[in-house]
Amino acid sequence: LTSLLTLSNGKTIEPPKFLRASEKRLTREQIRLSKKKKRSNKRKKQVTTVARVHRKIRNQRKDFAHKTSRMLVNTYDHIVFEDLNIKGMVQNHHLAKSISDAGWYQLISLTKSKAEYAGKVVELVNPKGTSQTCICGYPVPKTLSTRVHNCPKCGLVLGRDHVSAMVIESRSTVGTTGIQARLSGLSIGMMTREAHKLQRE
Numbered sequence: 138l139t140s141l142l143t144l145s146n147g148k149t150i151e152p153p154k155f156l157r158a159s160e161k162r163l164t165r166e167q168i169r170l171s172k173k174k175k176r177s178n179k180r181k182k183q184v185t186t187v188a189r190v191h192r193k194i195r196n197q198r199k200d201f202a203h204k205t206s207r208m209l210v211n212t213y214d215h216i217v218f219e220d221l222n223i224k225g226m227v228q229n230h231h232l233a234k235s236i237s238d239a240g241w242y243q244l245i246s247l248t249k250s251k252a253e254y255a256g257k258v259v260e261l262v263n264p265k266g267t268s269q270t271c272i273c274g275y276p277v278p279k280t281l282s283t284r285v286h287n288c289p290k291c292g293l294v295l296g297r298d299h300v301s302a303m304v305i306e307s308r309s310t311v312g313t314t315g316i317q318a319r320l321s322g323l324s325i326g327m328m329t330r331e332a333h334k335l336q337r338e
Contacts, residue, residue: 139152139284140152140298141153141205142205143296143298143299143302147296147299150205153197153198153201153240155194155197155198155201156194159190159193159194162190163187163190163191163194166183166186166187166190167187169183169186170183170184170186170187198240198243199240199243201240202240202243202244202247203247205244206244206247206248206251207251209248210248210251210252210255210257213257214257214258215257215258215260215309216248216252216257216258216259216260217259217260217261217262217305217306217308217309218245218248218259218260218261218262219261219262219263219264219267219305220261220262220263220264221241221264260309260310262305262308262309262310263308267301267304267305267308268297268298268301270304271286271288271290271291271293271300271304272291272293272300272303272304272307273288273290273291273293275288275289275290275291277289279297283297284296284297285297286299286300286301
């Protein structure tokens with residue numbers, strides 16, 4: 138994943154790579170575990186060591202998800218996620234590690250709970266075609282390797298995730314004013330307090 142979050146203004150949040158960062162140590166400790174005799178004290182101690190590495194990774198992901206969800210809820214009144222089958226996506230062996238490391242499911246869950254407590258709105262919308270359509274409505278087919286959106290109809294040329302985030306805005310049932318973002322395969326629409334205020338006035 139090149140980015141975890143891409144806002145419609147072009148700003149991005151890099152994806153966390155906690156598993157990748159600890160992968161060498163985790164592999165090393167797991168190899169050591171496999172060499173220990175079963176039911177031995179050394180094996181029990183090594184099991185604890187491996188569990189400690191896993192726990193560190195989980196805590197890092199959770200902390201990152203808490204901070205990111207807090208930023209979203211503090212900044213925006215309306216957040217729209219693409220309703221993707223994340224569990225199904227993890228079945229893709231090429232993407233499994235990156236998706237797990239990104240912690241999408243946890244990020245969405247925490248954002249929803251924080252938003253509910255703060256009186257904000259979190260909406261899930263149909264993800265079909267968000268990366269294959271221009272903001273003008275014209276279909277612009279792309280392969281996964283195509284990272285730049287180039288619309289032959291309106292001439293819009295922007296990053297793939299950037300445009301996908303903008304497309305999500307039109308799928309919100311609440312309104313079309315605000316800042317949108319795309320979460321590397323998940324799209325998030327966000328309505329700022331300022332935009333929300335202007336809309337009410």
